[in-house]
Amino acid sequence: MNSHDRTELILPDLAALEDFGRRLGRSAVAGEVICLYGPLGAGKTTLTRAIAAGLEVPPAQPVTSPTFALIHEHQGRLPLFHLDLYRLSDDEEELLELGIEDYLYGDGVCVIEWAERLGGLLPARHLEVRLDFQDQSADSDPEEETGRLVIVIPH
Ligand SMILES: Nc1ncnc2c1ncn2[C@@H]1O[C@H](COP(=O)(O)OP(=O)(O)OP(=O)(O)O)[C@@H](O)[C@H]1O
Numbered sequence: 001m002n003s004h005d006r007t008e009l010i011l012p013d014l015a016a017l018e019d020f021g022r023r024l025g026r027s028a029v030a031g032e033v034i035c036l037y038g039p040l041g042a043g044k045t046t047l048t049r050a051i052a053a054g055l056e057v058p059p060a061q062p063v064t065s066p067t068f069a070l071i072h073e074h075q076g077r078l079p080l081f082h083l084d085l086y087r088l089s090d091d092e093e094e095l096l097e098l099g100i101e102d103y104l105y106g107d108g109v110c111v112i113e114w115a116e117r118l119g120g121l122l123p124a125r126h127l128e129v130r131l132d133f134q135d136q137s138a139d140s141d142p143e144e145e146t147g148r149l150v151i152v153i154p155h
């Protein structure tokens, strides 16, 4: 069922985005699926790192982008399954072979970068988090600290 509570947040700097992520991680429950959308460099991995901190994943287990592995698993207060589907070919077969359903419907917290690639495997219950640059001008450096606009929609 689609919910219409849509929250729009303006996060003026990196610290604000990290704070938002830690709060998501602290309040996450087993089985939660957090789908991240947004352009390259918008901060999906950075947000995942903050969610991991909120889930008490020890700093000794650094959260890096699982672009090639597709999935990294971390152990915090709950297991964290960090997926990055950027390099996925557009077929669900590859996701099923990866055992994605065990992660999506398991007892950890799934955080999925490029979640649009899930296609028909998108679970009905998930939290949609859309990240975008705020006031990004064409010639600015995306790595430079800038504000982000975040839209959160629970489904
Ligand atoms: N307010 C901010 N929020 C998030 N990241 C920021 C912010 N300001 C600057 N940054 C920087 O922007 C970069 C975001 O990179 P990150 O890898 O998190 O993006 P991504 O969305 O995961 O990209 P990709 O699509 O390649 O996976 C980082 O270098 C981060 O330090």
Ligand SMILES: [Mg+2]
Pocket: 044, 045, 046, 065, 084, 113
């Ligand atoms: Mg990333």
